[in-house]
Each structure stands twice: as C-alpha cells, then as structure tokens.
Amino acid sequence: MRILNQIKVAARSLNKNKLRTFLTMLGIIIGVGSVIAMLAIGEGSRQNIQASVASLGTNSIMIYPGSMNQGGVRMGAGSYSTLTVKDAEAIAARCDLVTLVTPAVSRSVQVIDGAQNWRTFIVGSNIEYLAIRNLAISSGSAYTLADDRAAAKVCIIGQTVSDNIFGPGKDPIGQSLRINSIPFRVIGLLEKKGQNTFGQDQDDIIIAPFSTVQKRLMTSSKFVSSIYASGSSEKVIDKAKDEIGTILREQHKLTLHDDDDFTVRSQADIANIFGSISKIMTILLASIAGISLLVGGIGIMNIMLVSVTERTREIGIRMAIGAKGRDVLIQFMIEAVFISFLGGLIGVGLGMITAGAVATFGGWPVVITSSSILLSFAFSAAVGIFFGWYPARKAAGLNPIDALRYE
Amino acid sequence: MENKNIIVVKNLWKIYHTGDIEMNALRDVSLEVQQGDFVAIMGASGSGKSTFMNILGCLDYPTRGEYLIDGENALKLDKNKLAELRNLKIGFIFQSFNILARTSALENVELPLLYNNRFKSKERKEKAIKALQSVGLGERINSMPNQLSGGQQQRVAIARSLINEPVVIMADEPTGNLDTRTSYEIMDIFQALNDKGITIVMVTHESDIAQCARRNVLFRDGQIIENKIVQERKIAKEELKKLPVFQSEKEVK
Ligand SMILES: Nc1ncnc2c1ncn2[C@@H]1O[C@H](COP(=O)(O)OP(=O)(O)O)[C@@H](O)[C@H]1O
Ligand SMILES: [Mg+2]
Numbered sequence: 215m216r217i218l219n220q221i222k223v224a225a226r227s228l229n230k231n232k233l234r235t236f237l238t239m240l241g242i243i244i245g246v247g248s249v250i251a252m253l254a255i256g257e258g259s260r261q262n263i264q265a266s267v268a269s270l271g272t273n274s275i276m277i278y279p280g281s282m283n284q285g286g287v288r289m290g291a292g293s294y295s296t297l298t299v300k301d302a303e304a305i306a307a308r309c310d311l312v313t314l315v316t317p318a319v320s321r322s323v324q325v326i327d328g329a330q331n332w333r334t335f336i337v338g339s340n341i342e343y344l345a346i347r348n349l350a351i352s353s354g355s356a357y358t359l360a361d362d363r364a365a366a367k368v369c370i371i372g373q374t375v376s377d378n379i380f381g382p383g384k385d386p387i388g389q390s391l392r393i394n395s396i397p398f399r400v401i402g403l404l405e406k407k408g409q410n411t412f413g414q415d416q417d418d419i420i421i422a423p424f425s426t427v428q429k430r431l432m433t434s435s436k437f438v439s440s441i442y443a444s445g446s447s448e449k450v451i452d453k454a455k456d457e458i459g460t461i462l463r464e465q466h467k468l469t470l471h472d473d474d475d476f477t478v479r480s481q482a483d484i485a486n487i488f489g490s491i492s493k494i495m496t497i498l499l500a501s502i503a504g505i506s507l508l509v510g511g512i513g514i515m516n517i518m519l520v521s522v523t524e525r526t527r528e529i530g531i532r533m534a535i536g537a538k539g540r541d542v543l544i545q546f547m548i549e550a551v552f553i554s555f556l557g558g559l560i561g562v563g564l565g566m567i568t569a570g571a572v573a574t575f576g577g578w579p580v581v582i583t584s585s586s587i588l589l590s591f592a593f594s595a596a597v598g599i600f601f602g603w604y605p606a607r608k609a610a611g612l613n614p615i616d617a618l619r620y621e
Numbered sequence: 622m623e624n625k626n627i628i629v630v631k632n633l634w635k636i637y638h639t640g641d642i643e644m645n646a647l648r649d650v651s652l653e654v655q656q657g658d659f660v661a662i663m664g665a666s667g668s669g670k671s672t673f674m675n676i677l678g679c680l681d682y683p684t685r686g687e688y689l690i691d692g693e694n695a696l697k698l699d700k701n702k703l704a705e706l707r708n709l710k711i712g713f714i715f716q717s718f719n720i721l722a723r724t725s726a727l728e729n730v731e732l733p734l735l736y737n738n739r740f741k742s743k744e745r746k747e748k749a750i751k752a753l754q755s756v757g758l759g760e761r762i763n764s765m766p767n768q769l770s771g772g773q774q775q776r777v778a779i780a781r782s783l784i785n786e787p788v789v790i791m792a793d794e795p796t797g798n799l800d801t802r803t804s805y806e807i808m809d810i811f812q813a814l815n816d817k818g819i820t821i822v823m824v825t826h827e828s829d830i831a832q833c834a835r836r837n838v839l840f841r842d843g844q845i846i847e848n849k850i851v852q853e854r855k856i857a858k859e860e861l862k863k864l865p866v867f868q869s870e871k872e873v874k
Binding site for chain 1 (some may be wrong): 698738742
C-alpha cells in the first residue's frame, strides 16, 4: 500500500514532466543503443573472421617458401623458390605429428569453354589437399593416384568457375574446358563455401592433380608453391611446426647462422593475427560507443541538474505537507529507475535494430552479446539513478523551509 | 471557547547568522493559542512574523525555546515524526500558494493523503473532491494551476491544508497576493472553518483582514508587543456584500 502510493506519486511526477522525462531517457537511449550496435558490429566481425579462418581447416599447417621477417608480411608468392616435393616427402616420412601432407603448385589461369572466358586460380596438389583445407566434393568424384601418375587432364572446380563457364545451375560433371588452352575434363564440383571475411570468393578455384599442374602448367618443375599438412590434433600443432622446421632446415642444409628459408604457419597463427586485428577494431568501436555513453550520461546529468531548483522547491512543498525525507528519496529513486530502465530497454531495442540494419543493408555480420547489453545498461542506469538520487538526497536533508526557499 | 491549548510557545529565539552579522529574528517570544481561536499575527515587514510561523508550522527550528503543539513537544521529535506531525496536525498555507505545477487541483489536494496510510485510492479522491467543494472549487477539480486565478490557487492550497483534518491551520499572508474581494472570500472560508471549531493562526499586515480574526498579536523587532482580542470583528460575508462586484477575481501578480 505504502509502496503503491510511492509509485503513484512517482508516476504522476514523470507524467507531468514529460519533456524532462523524455530528454533524460534520450540520453540513456542513445548511450545504450550505440554501445550495443557498435559492440555488435565489432563482435560480429570478430566471430566472422574466426569462422572463416577456422573454415580453412583448424589443424592445417601451411609451409611457404621464403622467410617472414618478424611480425611482417610474407613476400608475394613465388618470390622465393626453396620448397620441393622432396621436402614434402621428408615431412610425411619423418614427422609423426602430421597425418596428411601434400605439396602444392598454384598459379592464375585463363579458363575457356566456347565463348565463355574466366580468369581463375588453379591449385595442383594431391587429393589430401581437400581434407587439409576442409573442402568437400558435392558432386562427381575426386581424382586418384593413377590420375596423378599419368598427369591426367582432370580437375575439380568450384561453384563460381562452374557458373561462369557452364552457366548457373548447369551440371559441370563430365564437361570439358580449356585451361590455358589445355583441355581438361571436370570430374568433381566443390561444395559451395562463399566469401571469406576478406571478400575472397572461396569457390573461384580449380583443383587438379599435382603432376598435371606441375608438368602442364608450370614453367619450373623443381619447386613447389607451398606445402600443406594437417596435424594429428589441435594440441600438437605447435610441436608439429617445430618438427617441420627442424626437418626443413636439415633438408635445406642450413647452418646455425642461416635464417629459415621457409615459413611455417598454422591455422591458429593466422587466426591470432586476424583475431588481434578485430580486437583492435572492437576496442575502437567500443571507445566510440563509450564516448556516446558519456555524452548520454552528461545529457542526463545536465537535465537532472537544471531541474534541481524546481525539484528542490517541489521537495520543499512535499515535505511541508508531510512527506518524510525517505518518501522523497524513494519517489526520486523510482523515477530514476523507471527512466533508466525504460530508456535502457528502448536503447537495447534501438541498438538491436541498428545492428540488424547494418547486417541487412551493409551485409556486415553482427553479434549482440549479453555482456554489451549488461555493460551499457548498467552504466546508464548508474548514471541515471545517481543523478536522480543525488540532488534528491541533498534536498531531502534540508529543512522544508530551506528547500522551499532554494534558488 | 474551550480552554485546551493547541499551541504553547515559551521563550522562543531565532538567530540567523549571515556572515559575521547575527540577526535576532525572534527574541524571547511566548504565546499560547487555545483550541478554536483565530489569531492574526501582525507587524511590519521584517518583524519576524514569517520566521515565527515557519517554526509554528514545524518547517524550521528555533535557536532556543519550547514549543508544544497539541500537547506534543515538537522540538524533541525527529525529522520523520515531525513530517507526520505536519501531515496530520498542521495545515500550512503560504503566501505564494506552493501548489505543485502541472498537477491538477484534485491531485494537489489529494497529495497529503498519499503520505499517510489512512485511506484507499477511492476514499482519497472522494475526500479531495469534498475538500475542493468546501472551498467553492467543485467545478474546477481537474483544472491545472495555470488555468486557475490566484484566489482559486489559494483555495486549492486551503483545500489541501484541510484534507487531513488538522488541529490547526497556519497561514503566512494567505491574502498577500490577492485583491481585496478575493481576500475577503478567503477570510470567509477561514471564518466558516473557525466556526466549525478549527484553530487558525494567520499572518497578515492588512488590519482589515486582521479584523476578521478573533485575536490580534502584534510583532515588532522579533518580539510580541501586543496581544488583544478583536473588538469590532469583521464578518467577511458582510464585507463582501459592501464591495463593488466588478473587482472580483482581479489578480495581483
Ligand atoms: N533565512 C534567513 N537568513 C537570514 N536572515 C533572515 C532569514 N529569514 C529571515 N531573515 C531575517 O529575519 C528578519 C525577520 O524576517 P521575517 O520573519 O521574514 O519577517 P516578516 O515575515 O515579518 O516580514 C528579517 O530581518 C529578515 O531579514
Ligand atoms: Mg513574511
């Protein structure tokens, strides 16, 4: 009953000061909304990067020719030629921690079928490549060891290549196409993967037997573009990398003073690099969001402080007719809590809508986390409640007559 | 008239400190007000009338002295008990009305009832409507303060002061912002209340208005220099009849 009276008093006060109520709420809405939207965008891209890095195969290890300077970027493919098929064989033979190994050669090629003309990318590797890179065949079949030995002109193509050469929806299996003028037969179609985070179309690829590509499409026959391996489990990846390094140094007869002439990267390394990039982005977005929160908070504070004179007199009137200090405080508390929570809720809604709009119209992945909701909600509620409560607490401690005289 | 003292004030002092200057606003004031009395406190501006009323209304504390209201020692009560006292025993009326802005007459009058637990929502509303009717505002219960004239706002304040059936009504220059006719209308309400037995203490500096009370107390420099029964008491109703009608509801802002 008593609390019902309190709620009634607070509700009336909010209702008759709609503009003040609205403006205070607006600060909270903007603060909460922007934090949620920003963090959703940041978190979305982080998870998206992680997912697409993971889709390359979580246990995979990539070995590139050339050394990467500390923390730097690998030189363009082909700028070094140090890896050979023998290296791949040595890794397969001597490293127990890897289950699959394949050398790979790759280059960009021109694909022609009749009038259709398409520039794409071919990888020549053993069929293990598919397992290592987490690729699957959706129709047709894989090539065999016999195909490799015979340097057979067969290939597996990605959906994008199929669409551009044979037309969307057409079955490419058994069809032929010309890769740099050499006729190939399509025996398999890769399962569609879509774009990765970096905008690369993962379906714009042709995969063919290693020997086929090396003998028929590459100028040098000795060196390979890269070696792919798959660790036996995620836990042994770091150890496997070390072992591969040791094996390759022996293979290349490097002395103690020589730098590595190859780079061993695991999926986790790549994930970490992009993870830290997206972390920076999230921090950036969070700072922007934090500033909006602060601005919202200052807005709330301003409105609360501007109304202190009016409110102090109001408190004086209420106390003169019998309100206790406690009654006044509870009333202001209810008002502040109501404003903060309703504003917070609307802010959450607005943040979600904004994030959804970014996802729908910007094609940007968004993920709304409960922690971002909690954080922004808690902050603006704290600001709203504090600035609602603090002047009230001061006024409630005054003699009624001093509150009435307040200027 | 009964002999019960509603207000007993003994040796009351109020000293204001403004910077280095000490201001004795009340100097050793003693006063008794019996139940059913109607006291008008008079005096020049700055003589300490408001200071005295605010202490009587438990809105402020004296520096020294004793104050009993309806047998209770007001100066020994804590803030919460004092709030209860203001709520239940005192109806205070201000010169500047002090009703809540943007709040209907009904809700303003109802407000004191929300600070005690005695009535349900429906009863509160009924009581508030009755109180408004008793001050002649039965037609304006849903009006906002800015839709009401000064006299009407003061009636809202009077209705509010009556709502908890207080033992005493205290008014600090209730007609100070009102024109003559409206002032007498307010006095008419006061006299009707007083005839029903409600004790009233009122500050005014207009002797015509003071003549409507039963007793006049004169302040000078923070002291009571005179306390006498009004001889030729004015009846507000009759004064109203003498006034020209066109003056009605002209407001002094
Ligand atoms: N809050 C205050 N601080 C300092 N001096 C005050 C305060 N209130 C009143 N006074 C002084 O006390 C004296 C009495 O004031 P007041 O009771 O308001 O007189 P009245 O109501 O009779 O005009 C005046 O001289 C006034 O200046
Ligand atoms: Mg005064």
